[in-house]
Structures are given as C-alpha cells and as structure tokens.
Amino acid sequence: MTHRRLRTAVFLLASLSAGAASAQQGPALTPEGAVKAEHNYQQYCALCHGKEREGHANDHAPSLRSKSLLESGFPMTIREAIAYGRQGTPMGGYIDEVGGPLTRRDIVDLTLWLRETAKVEPLEMDYRKGHDRIAGDVARGAQVYRQNCVTCHGPEGEGVTGTALGNAAMLALTPDHFLRHAIVEGRQETPMPAFGKVLSASDIDNVTAFLRSRSTGWSTATRALRTPPPLGQYVINPQGAAPDFGELKDGRYVSASVLDRELRAQRRMVLLDTRVASMWQMAHIEGAVPVPYYANREEAIASLPRDGTWIVAYCECPRAAADSVVKWLREEGGFENTAVLHEGIQGWVSLGYPVVAGDASK
Template sequence: MTHRLVVRTALLLLIGGLTRVTAAQAPPAAPSPASRPPAVLTDEAARRAGDNYQRYCALCHGRDREGHVNDHAPSLRSKSLLESEFPVLGEAIGYGRQGTPMGGYLDEVGGPMTRQEIGDMLRWLRKTAAVEAIDMGNHSLDRTIGDATRGAAVYAQQCATCHGTKGEGGTGTALGNAAMLALTPDRFLRHAIVNGRQGTPMPAFGGVLSKTQIDDVTAFLRSRSTGSAAGKRTLRTPPALADAVINATGRAPEFGELKEGRYLSAAALDRELKAKRRMVLLDTRVTSMWQMAHIEGAVPIPYYSRDVTLAALPRDGTWIVAYCECPRAAADSVVKRLREDGGFKNTAVLYEGIQGWVSLGYPVVAGDATKPAATPAKP
C-alpha cells in the first residue's frame, strides 16, 4: 500500500553512507522529514535531542547508541552512517520501515516528534559521535551499471547468511524492502558494501569483492525496487483509555499459567478474545504503527507514555495485556511499570508480539481510516 511507504532507520544504519544531494539535483517534491537538519545545533536543542533519544530510541539502540539491545537494532555510532547527509535517514526516523519493529516517529503519521526535533536528533547523533559530514560527489542519483543476475549469485554467497536469502534480515538488517530501495541512491548502497559499518558485524567488502561484483550486487538490489511513493494518509483518532475495556460485560479471561509469570501465547489470547472475555489490550508501539495495523480493540499506549497510562486504566482487577513488535521489549517495559509503579497485578505480555501474531494467521485491523480492515486467514 502506497500510504505505508516506510524506511527503517535500522537499514540505513547498516548501509551507512548517505549521499549529499545538491539543490540542482534534487527532484521537485515536498520536503522530507528532517532531510536538512538546522545549520546550528544549539546547546538547548542538543539537550532536548539527547533526551528524545533516551526516551524513544535507547530501548532498542542502547543508551549509549551501541546497538543490538533489542531486535537487532543497529548501532548509532557508525562513522560510515553519520558522516553522510542523504535525507533517507530522516525519512527512516520520520516514517519508520515497513515490516519491521521500526515505526514512524514523525507527528504527521502519529508519532511524537516534529520535523525540527528529528533534524536536531540527526545533528546530535553526528555531534555526539564527533563525525563530520562528507561530500560524496555530484552524481549521487546515477544508476550503477551492473548485472543483476550475477549480483544475485554474489548476494547468495556473501550476503544471505546475515541478511536472509530473500532479504528478510537476521543478524543483518532486512534488505528486501522495495519501497526503501526506491528512495535510496546507488552510491548509498555501494558505500555501505565497500566500507561496511564500523563496530558491527557488517564488514567492508571493498577488499573482498571486485568493483564489478559490487556493481552487480548493487544492480541486484536495485532490481527489487518498485518505485512506490508515499500517499497522503487520513489518521484515525485512537480510542480513549476510558473506552479501553473490551467486552465490558464478559467474564474474566482464563489464560492459565503465564510463562515466566508474564508471557501469554498468541493462541491463548486469540482463544479468550473469541470467547468475548473482558480485558484491556495495550499496543505499546509508537502510535504510527497502531495506525498501520493493530489487534482489534487495542488502545495505543506507546512505551514512552508515563503517568497518564497508570491513571486512566481500570483498577478493578481487569486483565491488561500489552504487546509490541520487538517482539517483547516495549511491552515488557510497560508491564513492568504497571506492576511496580501502579500496583497492577493482572497483567501480561503477548509473547510472540504482533508480528508473530500476524505470522501465525491471527487477525489485525487497519488504523488508517481510509482503508478497510485487513484480516489474515487463520490456517
């Protein structure tokens, strides 16, 4: 769906080498979120950016930007990424990346950050890592001349172990995102392949592959691009917490013993939802992800929400089930807060997360008010 065009920060962090695009080269288009950070990062803006990083990013990327704390989220210290200046990184933070736990943090898609705040964060990351931006040349949008068929063979031999045979990701970031490839210049891809990404398992292939092989792999990745473009979305207003109880007149769910005293299986949750049991479902991802798709009846309560969550939830023993896409890190943090700070006892975390939920065939609905519900068939 074109309205779900997203580009995940994690990919960009893997293939760091963002290319500067001059005004003469840039195609006429609406400004990208945070594509040009402000010329000067003031001390106050840097402080706010650091606070925003800890609030929104540290859960997965690490408090010190070390990466791989949750969901293989890459390091944000990479010189090969942070020395670059191509606007795709702003797109990734702003709009997230389809099919991954990276949601969109731009307020225009339901996230908590303005364009200015995203731009400040980009500059703060570069400043914190003491990395200067570089100019990668005047032909950043030129297509690489290579053989995609030969490139597929090189990819299978050199890349698939980490990035997946179909680009689905693993130790390395997923590379099978056609929408991302439509926005990414070839020099950006080549820079990552040649230079790798410092401090991560991604090595530099400049001394391993020939120039022709690198061109071929780049052409192979390019061949998977669809050229899709983002469309305008109409956001649905999330339900109020006062209306969070599902099946208010139903009986309490019978979940049985929770794994490690906390985790609930997708099968058990689906069974109790079908039985019309009374409960609260909390979608703890950034709200833009709820807008894309969520378990029906779930209320978006992002993991970075604080006192409002505790104050508005029912205190009559109603079960509260939280889920995220990590598959558990964000939901774990919310449930821990509910238990330790709020005294809520009947709480659980969906063990498989929403991606596991969908992969197992359980239904979700779209948050986008312009689209019908999407209900995958249960096998």
C-alpha cells in the same frame, strides 16, 4: 519537450541541490536542541539502538554511530527513516503526523545530534552524482548475494541479524551510492563487514544493482521502467470521476491514505513529482509526471489540463518543493483544484504505499 526538461533537470541539479541539501539539514544544532535530542534519544531509541547508540540492543537495530552510516547520510535517508520508519520492520515512524511523539524539528535535531555526538563529518558529496544508478550485472549480483549476504540479510532480503535489504521502503528511496558505501566500508563496530577488501569493485556494483532491482518487490523477475508520459497526456484515469479529497488540511494538504484510496478508486487526476528528475527515476507514484520545482513555470502551466482536473504535487522535503509549485500553479496558473501530499513521497513509501521506478533517460 519532456526530453529537454529532463536534461535541464540534471544540469540544474548541480547548482540547486547543494543549497537544497544544506537547507534540508535545517538550522544548526543549538545547545538546548542537543540536550533535548539526547533526552529524546534515551527515551525513544535506546531500547533498540542501545544507550550508547552502538546498535543491536534489540531487534538487531543498526548502530547509529558507525562512521560509514553517518558520513554517507544523504540528507533525507537518516532523517526520514526516523520520521516515517520502515514499514514491515520493527523501526516505527516517530513523527507526530503519523502518530509519533516527535515534531519535525525534534527529528532534524536528533539527526544532527547523532552525527555531532559521533564526531563524524559528512562526506563531501556530489549530489548530482549521488542519485545516479550504479550499473551492474543483476544475475551475477544475485549470485554474490547468495554467497556473501544471505546468512545475515536473509534469502528474501527479509533481514536476520542484518537489516531488511529487501524492504521496499528502504530500497525505493535509498540511493545506490548509499547502499554501495555501506557495502564497501561495512558498518564499523557492527557485524556488517567491509566488502571493499573482499569483493572486486565490479561484484560490488553487481550486488548493488541486484539490490536496486528488488526495489519494487523482491520476487519480481524484471522491473518495468516507466518513461515520463508525453506532454499533454498527464491525466491519470481520464475516464474516471473527480476525486473526493474531503476538506484539505490548511486548504492544501491531502494525506497519503486518502490519495491512495482515490487512486485505487481510479479517480481522474494529475500527479506532479516536483523533485529532481533523478529521484523520480528511483521511485515515484505510478502515473506521476516529473515537473521539478525549478521547472519553467510557463511551460509547466501550459502543459496542464484546464478543465478542473485535480492536480496533486508531492516532493520528499516533505512539502517545501510541492508547496512552492502549488503556490505558483494557483497564483500564476489560476488552477484551483490543487493539493499537496502531506507526508511527501518518503512518508508515502515508508507507510507502505506502492511506487514504480522510472527511466528518465528515454
């Protein structure tokens, strides 16, 4: 059952993600939106990223106008870096829900403005392939890293003049193809060289695979890949008491800090990862079951416990997919104890809460 669902997920990705991706860009940038975005940029970002978006004004903040960054922007990578920041680096979170000065709309506009101002067209991308793993020899990749990358990115990926490549928030949700693109093309007008001209294609794969292997912690020797739990065994902490989520915001939302607290307290619940399964594979909250927003509703409803166990759904959008799943769980399934993670998994990861990687091929 699980196998079939996952294969369907990959199959449907082709048709659904293209639409989802453009929807995630939000409406087009209006002239007023552009004026406000430029103002926000100068007020909040120029200090580190430079008045002309050239980067490295402070804290070695990357360029926000390099072609290879802007063209490869998977819809969420740039936007959510701005929204939630990258915990452990000087890049803070700017969205109001984590105490920042910008609304989600401001951030969508800022992202569009960065690309339009730099006159960069996004690459035609096959989103189905976009989240695929890049296979490589991790041990050889470690060697490539030591020889070519350490001076700027640090022996532990902590970042020196280059960004913190070992940052879990960055790695957990940055697709392999985004990393590889930066390595091959470099970042124009910055110290990041284009290794496409220097390293063999297989060494670029190897170093990408090495970085990916650090995504749940730089010093872990091997990364345990989780397989989706079998049908009917979705409950986390089956012996635990019910979680105390307090009053849900808007009758639906639980914050990352409260969810983390209740998971640590080993409360009984089900976690649903409502993104495409390839994203569950990159990083997910431990114990979460991949039930994509386009899953067969009857099948999903039949697979969930009927004893009042809390069900928490999350996505990266940061709420749209999980909202839609919880809506049908409530309306069609009659599940009352349901909630949505307010910050989504991007927020969860960027705020420093733990994730594990999965293997959806099993």
